[in-house]
Amino acid sequence: MSQSSVAASSAPLSDLNTTPLIDVLLVLLVMFIITIPVATHSTDIDLPQCNDCTPPPPNPLKNLVSINAADQLFWNGQPITNEELALGLAQTRALAVEPELQFEPAALASYDAAVRALDVIKRSGVTKFGIVGNQKYRSFGSS
Template sequence: MAFASPREAVLPLGEMNTTPLIDVMLVLLVMLIFTIPVATNSLDVDLPAPTDKPVTLQPNPIKNKIALTPDGSILWNGTQTDRAGLRASLKAARELYPEPELQYEPDAQASYDLAARVLSDIKASGATKFGFVGNDRYRSFEKQN
């Protein structure tokens, strides 16, 4: 058994009891967690109203095709045009109802600068039905002889 000497009893203790401090900090942490709002991510989607009639979707038969050639020509449905004519054609197509599908097919050897400018024109026109066609030809990156 350990005996306390009278000399040790005279000196004050040098440690602080931290248990109440830890308890208060835990209570504050729990209160903080309860007050943080719940993170909600929502995406508003307009769903169609239910009807008794079956809905059949008709594919839009009108398709416009923009092709770029290696010599720097822009083809609108097979007819050569310039960028101003392309912008006018895009505007006219955008005003049709339903909007025709726009297919973009640059040649592999076409100028990257021209392709980027045409894509910029397409984006500026506000076309919503847009797609790349003919990409399956470029799916392998082997060296061609």
């Protein structure tokens, strides 16, 4: 072997190893894609308004919203609609001291009815809210 071929084979490689750079860029790309907020599409729907709704008067200390097994909504024991619930919650928010709102769905009430009621409650902006009656179901399968 000649001296020049040995010197050429022992010379350091001058090429840059780009594999770690590509790996880092791919990780950053994946993180960027994950953190982009999901675009939400909304459809505006004109819902009927309740013109003759007169909700029961709110209690200045606490109010109970409950749902029975037939998915009927109640405000302090009186049957109401979702529109009347929204009006009653607006009245409680207008009081000097906002009363506590308690929510108690029956065990056999549908999930859909409970979610609709909770949606009305959330949109009203109530700040003092609690779910009550859970102690009845602390043992799974008990009646």
